[in-house]
Amino acid sequence: MKKSKLVLGLMALMLVLGMLAGCSGNGRDGEAGGGANGGGGSTDGGGAVKGEITVITQRTDIVDTVFKQYAAEFNKEYPDVKVNFQALSDYEGQITVRMSSDDYGDVLLLPTSIPLEDTPQFFEPLGDLEEMSKQYIGLEERAVDGKAYGIPIAVNFSGVLYNKKVFADAGVTTAPRTPNEFMAALQAIKEKGDAIPLYTNYADSWPLTQWEAVLTTVAGDVDYVNVTQPNTDDNFVPGQPHYELYKVMYDAVAQGLIEKDPTTTNWEASKSDLANGKIGAMVLGSWAIGQVQELADNPDDIAYMPFPTNAKEVIMPLADDYTLGISKHSKNKAAARAWVDWFINESGYPTTEGGGMSPVVGAPLPDTLKQFEGTDIKFELQTPAQPGQEGWVDKIDKDAEIGLWQPDFKKRIIEAAIGNRKESYDDIMKELNDAWVKSRAKVTK
Amino acid sequence: MFANLSYKTQRRIIIIAFSLIPVVLLFTFAYLPVFNMFKYSFTNWNGYSKSFDYVGFENYQTIFTNPKYFSVFKVSLYYFGATFVQMGLALYFATILSFNIRFKNFFKGVLFFPYLLNGVAIGFIFLVFFRPDGTLDTLLQVIGLGHLSQGWLLNPNIINISLAGASLWRYMGFNFIIFLGAISSIGKDIYEAADIDGANRWHQFRHIILPSIKRILQLNLILAISGAISAFDIPYIMTGGSNGSNTFVIQTVDVAFKYSKLGLASAMAVVLLIIVILVTLLQRVLIKGDD
Numbered sequence: 048m049k050k051s052k053l054v055l056g057l058m059a060l061m062l063v064l065g066m067l068a069g070c071s072g073n074g075r076d077g078e079a080g081g082g083a084n085g086g087g088g089s090t091d092g093g094g095a096v097k098g099e100i101t102v103i104t105q106r107t108d109i110v111d112t113v114f115k116q117y118a119a120e121f122n123k124e125y126p127d128v129k130v131n132f133q134a135l136s137d138y139e140g141q142i143t144v145r146m147s148s149d150d151y152g153d154v155l156l157l158p159t160s161i162p163l164e165d166t167p168q169f170f171e172p173l174g175d176l177e178e179m180s181k182q183y184i185g186l187e188e189r190a191v192d193g194k195a196y197g198i199p200i201a202v203n204f205s206g207v208l209y210n211k212k213v214f215a216d217a218g219v220t221t222a223p224r225t226p227n228e229f230m231a232a233l234q235a236i237k238e239k240g241d242a243i244p245l246y247t248n249y250a251d252s253w254p255l256t257q258w259e260a261v262l263t264t265v266a267g268d269v270d271y272v273n274v275t276q277p278n279t280d281d282n283f284v285p286g287q288p289h290y291e292l293y294k295v296m297y298d299a300v301a302q303g304l305i306e307k308d309p310t311t312t313n314w315e316a317s318k319s320d321l322a323n324g325k326i327g328a329m330v331l332g333s334w335a336i337g338q339v340q341e342l343a344d345n346p347d348d349i350a351y352m353p354f355p356t357n358a359k360e361v362i363m364p365l366a367d368d369y370t371l372g373i374s375k376h377s378k379n380k381a382a383a384r385a386w387v388d389w390f391i392n393e394s395g396y397p398t399t400e401g402g403g404m405s406p407v408v409g410a411p412l413p414d415t416l417k418q419f420e421g422t423d424i425k426f427e428l429q430t431p432a433q434p435g436q437e438g439w440v441d442k443i444d445k446d447a448e449i450g451l452w453q454p455d456f457k458k459r460i461i462e463a464a465i466g467n468r469k470e471s472y473d474d475i476m477k478e479l480n481d482a483w484v485k486s487r488a489k490v491t492k
Numbered sequence: 493m494f495a496n497l498s499y500k501t502q503r504r505i506i507i508i509a510f511s512l513i514p515v516v517l518l519f520t521f522a523y524l525p526v527f528n529m530f531k532y533s534f535t536n537w538n539g540y541s542k543s544f545d546y547v548g549f550e551n552y553q554t555i556f557t558n559p560k561y562f563s564v565f566k567v568s569l570y571y572f573g574a575t576f577v578q579m580g581l582a583l584y585f586a587t588i589l590s591f592n593i594r595f596k597n598f599f600k601g602v603l604f605f606p607y608l609l610n611g612v613a614i615g616f617i618f619l620v621f622f623r624p625d626g627t628l629d630t631l632l633q634v635i636g637l638g639h640l641s642q643g644w645l646l647n648p649n650i651i652n653i654s655l656a657g658a659s660l661w662r663y664m665g666f667n668f669i670i671f672l673g674a675i676s677s678i679g680k681d682i683y684e685a686a687d688i689d690g691a692n693r694w695h696q697f698r699h700i701i702l703p704s705i706k707r708i709l710q711l712n713l714i715l716a717i718s719g720a721i722s723a724f725d726i727p728y729i730m731t732g733g734s735n736g737s738n739t740f741v742i743q744t745v746d747v748a749f750k751y752s753k754l755g756l757a758s759a760m761a762v763v764l765l766i767i768v769i770l771v772t773l774l775q776r777v778l779i780k781g782d783d
Binding site for chain 2: 140143146147160161162165168169249250252307308309310311445448450453454455458462465467468
């Protein structure tokens, strides 16, 4: 009896020790693998680039198709580099969690939620901003102390995506230019009765943030977003761009020019509804044009216009999509760099899959932009923040919990316009402005 | 070598060796995060930076002085109310299905099934269910109550009832299965004796089943109430907390990840933890009283 218990005890001990040994064994294996990788990625200047890199992307839809082709193309030029892909469905949420470790791939998109000044902790500088600006546009968004950390994977422009046929059927043949013309056009579509004039995509939330991107158009001034805004206490008062911009949203909802029940909208369905003329217009970035045209029977019906504005000049703002950079902890930085350069310059992603402009200086314009050639609509990048004021807008925004790039207050506006809230449009704007003033004082002191 | 040790020592070694792994796992994945959460709640950490400052009780002060953070607990009352309906229904079905009826196992499966579904899937199912001219409206029309249909998620007075209803559908199966387990542990002979004494089904429920499962009833109540306070998945997936359906946990998540205030969000999580602990303690004290 005693003996059998002893045997049992010994076996148990061995089991435990075995497990511990197993754990440590795994640890050693991992280290060995890492070491080998490091050796492979030697960057002894000028030699052939080799090694294995992991590219993390947000495009779950094309990671196994288009990206595989990219890798094959890339390998023709760099046969010794093995490229692995990982696609994250909730890119922003998942990558920021992974970035608390050292293992977040070699090439990845810089999450927009990372504060600008923290960028150097996570990413490898790609070069001097001044030097690289001769080659690429849109680097300013991710530049710290004169070094560029990310190259945009595409440069988007923002405005209103609409179905030309729906507008024409309602008697609107030219794209509305001012908010009043826009409202009249939406009203005409409603009276015609076949289509939803303006679709909000309220339930999916994130499409509401697309409205913020057209702020420059409403302001009619490329300085407004980054230069004027952090230096004004009147950001949400009548007459100012924010107030005028979201007034369009509020009025459209209050006049019943949107979908019947915004709380149950569906983004995927809305794309085909716009393509098939069940929806008149949606406020979206240029990246959506291709996706909707693909679903349309007649792609020529799908057109793009600047957001309606009372400003003298009509500016369609150009802005970075995600920017692409290299992890500070990458073991194969040379191979990672080769992929970044190849992806931006050679892959064709910015115009084909990205649906915008190429960030490469002097690259030809995509077809979607050709319709604006010869009009008075200008395409301009926003002025970057003044030295010493970088990241102020973001800091004020976060501290005040306003959420310029979050759907929250846009949802409040829609709820108020429907009549679900007791507050009026002016109440919401006043509250936002008070929060802005308070936090601006704190951040800029 | 191991054999030379005394039986007592051997036993101790084995106990320690066996409990080492679970304790280490428990510590790393349960206690360490909670400890860190407490630590972060005193900082202004943004969730990414390598550096942060200690700000003392500033985060707690923000939570308790700004009504914005606490007013959302009103929404929990809807889920709290739904809790009692949920337990009542679960108890009703558990009692019925513990007697001999046809297709017993089939019904058990049907009732428990929603609990096995993924919360995200349930969110989407109910989005279609509550859509205008969706499943619910169609159903009402079929049974001649078409005039009752309305914007189930659009109407701010109804939205929380709709969501609590979805949540009730989801979690009832869990209560149900626990009640069923407790009821089936009651001996058959007691029912037989009751039958001989001429007790009907109601008498049996009132005097046999209910007293036997009192403990389980209390346990389910505690779970349900802390669930109501920390309601999250159904409203988060279906409405994202919009249109007046915001709960405390959704707000915590927003503060942490939308506004990068991880310090403040940790403080909110600590507050929630304390509230749940208090409620549980309170219940135990109150229930002890009538034992």
